[in-house]
Amino acid sequence: xxxxxxxxxxxxxxxxxxxxxxxxxxxxxxxxxxxxxKKVADLExxxxxxxxLDRDRLTTRAADILDDPExxxxxxxxxxxxxxxxxxxxxxxxxxxxxxxxxALLAHHGNDLLAAAAAKQVEIAFEASVxxxxxxxxxxxxxxxxxxxxxxxGILNGTANYILTQMSQxxxxxxxxxxxxxxxxxxxxxxxxxxxxxxTAHKLAILMSLAYGARLDLESIAVEGISKLDxxxxxxxxxxxxxxxxLAITRDDGYRIEARVHPTLIPRDHMLANVHGAMNAVHxxxxxxxxxxxxxxxxxxxxxxxxxxxxxxxxxxxxxxxxPCRIPALGCPDALSTxxxxxxxxxxxxxxxxxxxxxxxxxxxxxVSGILGKxxxxxxxxxxxxxxxxxTVPIVMIxxxxxxxxxxxxxxxIDQLPVVSPPxxxxxxxxxxxxxxxx
Amino acid sequence: xxxxxxxxxxxxxxxxxxxxxxxxxxxxxxxxxxxxxKKVADLExxxxxxxxLDRDRLTTRAADILDDPExxxxxxxxxxxxxxxxxxxxxxxxxxxxxxxxxALLAHHGNDLLAAAAAKQVEIAFEASVxxxxxxxxxxxxxxxxxxxxxxxGILNGTANYILTQMSQxxxxxxxxxxxxxxxxxxxxxxxxxxxxxxTAHKLAILMSLAYGARLDLESIAVEGISKLDxxxxxxxxxxxxxxxxLAITRDDGYRIEARVHPTLIPRDHMLANVHGAMNAVHxxxxxxxxxxxxxxxxxxxxxxxxxxxxxxxxxxxxxxxxPCRIPALGCPDALSTxxxxxxxxxxxxxxxxxxxxxxxxxxxxxVSGILGKxxxxxxxxxxxxxxxxxTVPIVMIxxxxxxxxxxxxxxxIDQLPVVSPPxxxxxxxxxxxxxxxx
Numbered sequence: 001x002x003x004x005x006x007x008x009x010x011x012x013x014x015x016x017x018x019x020x021x022x023x024x025x026x027x028x029x030x031x032x033x034x035x036x037x038k039k040v041a042d043l044e045x046x047x048x049x050x051x052x053l054d055r056d057r058l059t060t061r062a063a064d065i066l067d068d069p070e071x072x073x074x075x076x077x078x079x080x081x082x083x084x085x086x087x088x089x090x091x092x093x094x095x096x097x098x099x100x101x102x103x104a105l106l107a108h109h110g111n112d113l114l115a116a117a118a119a120k121q122v123e124i125a126f127e128a129s130v131x132x133x134x135x136x137x138x139x140x141x142x143x144x145x146x147x148x149x150x151x152x153x154g155i156l157n158g159t160a161n162y163i164l165t166q167m168s169q170x171x172x173x174x175x176x177x178x179x180x181x182x183x184x185x186x187x188x189x190x191x192x193x194x195x196x197x198x199x200t201a202h203k204l205a206i207l208m209s210l211a212y213g214a215r216l217d218l219e220s221i222a223v224e225g226i227s228k229l230d231x232x233x234x235x236x237x238x239x240x241x242x243x244x245x246x247l248a249i250t251r252d253d254g255y256r257i258e259a260r261v262h263p264t265l266i267p268r269d270h271m272l273a274n275v276h277g278a279m280n281a282v283h284x285x286x287x288x289x290x291x292x293x294x295x296x297x298x299x300x301x302x303x304x305x306x307x308x309x310x311x312x313x314x315x316x317x318x319x320x321x322x323x324p325c326r327i328p329a330l331g332c333p334d335a336l337s338t339x340x341x342x343x344x345x346x347x348x349x350x351x352x353x354x355x356x357x358x359x360x361x362x363x364x365x366x367x368v369s370g371i372l373g374k375x376x377x378x379x380x381x382x383x384x385x386x387x388x389x390x391x392t393v394p395i396v397m398i399x400x401x402x403x404x405x406x407x408x409x410x411x412x413x414i415d416q417l418p419v420v421s422p423p424x425x426x427x428x429x430x431x432x433x434x435x436x437x438x439x
Numbered sequence: 440x441x442x443x444x445x446x447x448x449x450x451x452x453x454x455x456x457x458x459x460x461x462x463x464x465x466x467x468x469x470x471x472x473x474x475x476x477k478k479v480a481d482l483e484x485x486x487x488x489x490x491x492l493d494r495d496r497l498t499t500r501a502a503d504i505l506d507d508p509e510x511x512x513x514x515x516x517x518x519x520x521x522x523x524x525x526x527x528x529x530x531x532x533x534x535x536x537x538x539x540x541x542x543a544l545l546a547h548h549g550n551d552l553l554a555a556a557a558a559k560q561v562e563i564a565f566e567a568s569v570x571x572x573x574x575x576x577x578x579x580x581x582x583x584x585x586x587x588x589x590x591x592x593g594i595l596n597g598t599a600n601y602i603l604t605q606m607s608q609x610x611x612x613x614x615x616x617x618x619x620x621x622x623x624x625x626x627x628x629x630x631x632x633x634x635x636x637x638x639t640a641h642k643l644a645i646l647m648s649l650a651y652g653a654r655l656d657l658e659s660i661a662v663e664g665i666s667k668l669d670x671x672x673x674x675x676x677x678x679x680x681x682x683x684x685x686l687a688i689t690r691d692d693g694y695r696i697e698a699r700v701h702p703t704l705i706p707r708d709h710m711l712a713n714v715h716g717a718m719n720a721v722h723x724x725x726x727x728x729x730x731x732x733x734x735x736x737x738x739x740x741x742x743x744x745x746x747x748x749x750x751x752x753x754x755x756x757x758x759x760x761x762x763p764c765r766i767p768a769l770g771c772p773d774a775l776s777t778x779x780x781x782x783x784x785x786x787x788x789x790x791x792x793x794x795x796x797x798x799x800x801x802x803x804x805x806x807v808s809g810i811l812g813k814x815x816x817x818x819x820x821x822x823x824x825x826x827x828x829x830x831t832v833p834i835v836m837i838x839x840x841x842x843x844x845x846x847x848x849x850x851x852x853i854d855q856l857p858v859v860s861p862p863x864x865x866x867x868x869x870x871x872x873x874x875x876x877x878x
Contacts, residue, residue, distance in 0.1 A: 015727070023586075023727075026652075027584075027585065029773065133727065133731065135578045135581070135582025138578070142577055142753060143749055144572075144749065146745050146752060147462075213469070269713075271734060274710065274713055289571075289745035290741070290742050291735060292572065292573060293735065294732070294734075295733075297729040302729070303727065305585075307582075309585035309727075310584050314584075317766060321760075321761075321765050323757075326756055332468050334468065
């Protein structure tokens with residue numbers, strides 16, 4: 001018999017209670033012994049919930065779980081950083097294994113928590129922290145363990161993807177799409193973490209550590225959100241055969257690592273372009289396995305509970321066989337002492353989408369392309385539309401590969417031209433097929 | 440140090456040697472000890488291969504591996520059933536763990552092999568047997584272990600999918616698409632196993648066992664291939680918004696299991712509809728996780744080697760921790776003594792695509808729909824084209840849900856009508872959204 005204590009009886013906690021109750025027989029069958037949910041701690045034990053739980057298993061005090069010597073596994077689903085961190089450290093201290101879905105906590109304090117857990121030989125399992133029910137952590141830690149991970153692209157935030165899908169399919173402006181997402185329960189009242197890319201960065205930090213077997217390094221990730229997106233750019237992107245997604249991107253050139261979160265143009269026939277609404281997906285390329293896509297529901301009560309309970313089962317299987325920490329949390333025993341060099345954004349080389357608002361004067365295109373030429377930025381395709389937008393005519397360009405520092409500097413100079421109305425808009429493109437003739 | 444013996448130095452074997460050599464440092468780092476490829480047995484040791492291996496590690500005798508007490512893990516990559524089975528049983532007998540990619544062997548003899556391995560407490564790992572580098576076995580055995588699997592659809596054979604992609608995108612007839620697949624190395628000289636659905640059925644047998652925690656049951660799977668497909672039907676399917684894929688399908692209604700492999704119409708916006716060429720994908724729905732898609736290269740030297748080496752690493756991790764067979768091969772300790780009831784094809788209830796060749800006489804549609812009505816088959820959509828095909832005019836229909844036995848009997852009666860030219864063509868549809876108004 002393995003005893004579980006749950007801290008946090010909110011949405012995901014409710015799903016976990018439901019799964020442990022409804023699937024009890026199947027889980028016991030798989031494990032070969034019973035998984036018992038012994039106690040649940042929550043500050044609002046009597047709030048109505050769609051599952052029933054004996055009142056005597058509910059407590060308002062996390063200490064009732066932490067101090068119970070019979071509890072083997074503590075499941076932390078309260079969210080937030082301060083108290084969650086304290087309870088996880090207390091669990092580790094008492095030799096209890098931990099299962100958590102708390103990506104913010106891991107991204108900010110994961111190195112310390114994982115080091116404390118390794119020192120005590122207890123597990124911290126966190127499949128539920130990235131992409132809900134999609135077993136991406138398992139895939140990186142075990143399934144692709146024989147690979148050097150070359151690159152990874154992720155749609156890791158369902159809220160942002162829902163908003164982008166609305167903006168792109170309906171032509172809605174950001175604010176309206178956000179309102180709809182809030183009405184449908186896909187976005188919170190304060191959507192900052194989701195729409196500004198912060199939550200995506202938390203998850204990318206975790207995936208990068210697993211992909212490369214290295215310390216968590218949230219600070220090195222460059223982050224840009226979607227709140228300033230104009231539906232016009234989604235439309236123009238479409239005319240070039242692209243769609244726009246908020247992507248987490250990491251790539252290993254063998255020396256340095258790219259680590260960035262930003263709105264990105266991808267070809268319409270890319271598997272990630274078909275990830276609509278609140279769905280999540282990760283496209284990861286291993287040097288041996290080649291490209292792999294994992295797709296599914298990245299959030300919600302039951303998908304996240306599925307990941308939490310699969311972690312509980314995995315830890316329990318290790319306990320049954322006397323093999324806790326069978327696999328180190330980040331895939332390599334020395335990951336926490338391994339740091340990878342991050343490529344600064346200025347050194348990034350990629351393709352760009354530019355949009356300039358041209359005033360109705362002669363010679364605009366030649367002046368703009370003159371500046372681009374000066375910075376070694378060559379144009380792969382250009383659209384100049386007759387239709388006026390706010391008194392100007394948009395010029396939209398797709399470039400060949402250029403250096404980010406050059407692209408930024410060129411934008412600044414172009415914004416100074418009297419023939420354009422600043423600011424220039426620019427997005428990065430991920431398109432391995434982009435090699436059409438140079439203009 | 441963990442010693443490995445490899446039997447079979449063909450394409451995948453070469454990939455495994457390459458991966459174990461090139462990634463040796465990374466693998467040792469992950470495992471915490473060295474993985475050593477001690478011996479490789481092959482009947483043609485001196486055949487030129489794109490990897491180098493010391494001549495003294497090569498042997499023509501499998502016994503040199505089986506009888507070596509220092510070898511911990513035997514990797515069987517010779518294929519075929521008889522000798523492979525014998526070597527795997529000999530490995531088990533000697534307490535050696537086994538990694539194999541041999542789906543035909545597992546589908547036909549897996550129950551006996553797994554029982555022998557369980558009795559000896561040695562592992563048989565087989566991630567490479569289904570979908571190459573895609574970690575689908577890991578996902579079913581661990582990632583989705585908290586779920587009841589409700590349904591699973593798979594594109595499990597790259598050759599068949601390549602041929603279908605050619606037929607659908609170029610309008611090529613089957614024979615021509617097959618020839619192209621052979622020229623490109625995607626199809627073998629004798630393509631029977633691939634195009635008749637047999638290989639897909641082998642893989643479905645393995646996935647079903649994992650999904651339901653039950654014995655392998657290849658015989659219960661209904662199998663139909665793609666060799667009789669007319670490109671005309673791919674075209675008509677497209678006009679209804681469908682594309683046609685060779686799918687492995689299993690579904691659990693809580694009482695019985697559907698188990699079938701056949702050409703299937705799926706909506707064009709389904710994730711599986713975007714799986715082109717030789718790629719593989721599995722779409723699996725867990726009751727908690729919801730729908731999950733795993734997509735990638737299902738065959739080839741390095742993708743398959745990726746799966747083999749990830750299995751080697753997993754077994755080695757268990758050995759290091761003294762926890763062999765940490766998870767039973769089919770996910771549940773009692774899987775080999777568990778049989779699930781299979782739903783006979785006659786009891787299947789699904790939507791159908793029918794095509795009839797109507798002679799140029801009045802009243803065809805009324806006679807055909809009269810027979811369909813008699814068998815409770817109602818029509819959701821119909822296309823009657825003016826264009827003649829071989830002296831007849833095609834009538835194409837999409838039906839509401841109907842019983843397979845009724846559909847088959849209706850086809851037989853319609854084939855007797857003097858106004859149609861037999862045989863009627865029919866395919867099954869998987870489309871949860873199919874509820875347009877009845878005609």
